[in-house]
Amino acid sequence: MTSDKYYIPFLIPALILTLAFAIRLPVIMRFWRIDPNVRSVGGLLLLGSAVFYFGRPSMLARMNRTTGVPNFAAPLLYSLLTMFCASCLIMIIHWRGGDPRRVRRTNWTIGTVYAAVVTGLWTTFSFADVPVERLRDLDTYYANTPWMREHILLYLGAHSAACLITAVVTWAWLREVSGWLRAGLVLLVVGFILNLCFDTVKLTAVVARWTGHDLDWLSTYVAPPIAAVCALFIAVGFILPHAGEALQGLWTDYRQYRSLAPFVRELAGLDTGSLRLPRRSPMSRRLVQRRTQISDGLLRLQPYMDPEVRSRALAQALARDEAPAQAAATADAVAVVAAVRSLRLGVEPDPGTDAGPDAAADRGPAPGSDRAPDLVAVSRALRRSPVVTSFRARSGPPDPAESVSP
Structure with missing residues (x-):
């Protein structure tokens, strides 16, 4: 042997x-x-x-x-x-x-x-x-x-x-x-x-x-x-x-999941009907759930979207020499912040926003419209963009929101 x-x-x-x-x-x-x-x-x-x-x-x-x-x-x-x-x-x-x-x-x-x-x-x-x-x-x-x-x-x-x-x-x-x-x-x-x-x-x-x-x-x-x-x-x-x-x-799924956390925090408290998944759920499934949660929130905010707010934010972002795609994400982020504030303050939405999908499409490429934004880019703008920070400061202190674990 x-x-x-x-x-x-x-x-x-x-x-x-x-x-x-x-x-x-x-x-x-x-x-x-x-x-x-x-x-x-x-x-x-x-x-x-x-x-x-x-x-x-x-x-x-x-x-x-x-x-x-x-x-x-x-x-x-x-x-x-x-x-x-x-x-x-x-x-x-x-x-x-x-x-x-x-x-x-x-x-x-x-x-x-x-x-x-x-x-x-x-x-x-x-x-x-x-x-x-x-x-x-x-x-x-x-x-x-x-x-x-x-x-x-x-x-x-x-x-x-x-x-x-x-x-x-x-x-x-x-x-x-x-x-x-x-x-x-x-x-x-x-x-x-x-x-x-x-x-x-x-x-x-x-x-x-x-x-x-x-x-x-x-x-x-x-x-x-x-x-x-x-x-x-x-x-x-x-x-x-x-x-x-x-x-x-x-x-990639993990990075996107983490990157979307600011967006989820911004929409915290909105009635989106999303279910929480177990912590041990696959990352791909958790990412889909988080994207669905954000999409439901954007649909909830659609009547409160103000195209004028978005247009001014877009012009400000372009003036800061942001790339067109990044500027669009910044403008979308400002539109989301403004819509969330309007909803929480009880502002009555513009009746024209309830006219259906065609009316929503006429309002431009804002979140929730026919041209969906890059959710990850918008989420990053919510956390990092000076334009968004400036808008928050001009609009007063933010409402308290529930924290969302990344």
Whole structure:
């Protein structure tokens, strides 16, 4: 039995690939039947995990003992690695897209070729004479053995070809994408290039045996850590676009939620009919609820909106060299402050404001009209704009309002 210290290069990448598969599992289950791209990514991560789980020396020994065939685990492990290679190529074909018939034909060709490779692995192993169990140096120990030599070259060649094609196609695709997807593809390119380094190290050690030299340490001690680093880059490459976009969306929702707090405080006390959500509700749902609360408040204020107040505020904001969009938000904020004051002071609304949607549209782009304002920009103006502050000072002390937790 081998020492536990040799498990680390296998268990760490296995756990990382399993984590990547678990993160994508909800998407895989939802779109398994309708999206071949989802199937290819799921199969790739599952096969990658299996390669490292079954590649542990203790697992290899267990499979050999179970079957009673020395080194039976070798063709099984190399078959998993070969199917992983095929999954990489199929994934790239689906990502690139194009004519569906060409995509199906290419995938059929890849499946046929790599099925033939798997068949060749089992055929060459069945003809080879490998009576001595080798758990960590099988490639170099049997490098000169007939049929086993071909067995080793077959899996290394199939793996190298798949990694080279995947790296080249992914690298070319980098120029067409951006953001989190590009970052993930960069990591995938690095991972597949390192896979080529793994194959080079393995092949160098095997060729050294052919020429009568001993470079077994390359295959035994250098290749496994390289494989672990490869798996790290590939797993993170698959996780990053999905997790990055999710975290970015969560952060954007959180920032908008916080930014809308001044608006909610301004409308505090108005009867909007909005329900409070539990504190543990998803941020996206809380943001929708806060936007709905503000929209309901603006509808409540619509009869009290004064277009003259908004026009004067807009002119003042433009005079302060505010950008047009920011000036519009400032004017909307002043209109909201004025409407809230009118409502709380019991000022009778202009009868013309109750004439329906058409009359509301004639009053201009004020909050609650047909052209909805940027709620986040208006909320920020309520808190920061000197124009709004000046208007509050001229209008007297504000009415007390209930505080709203951000």
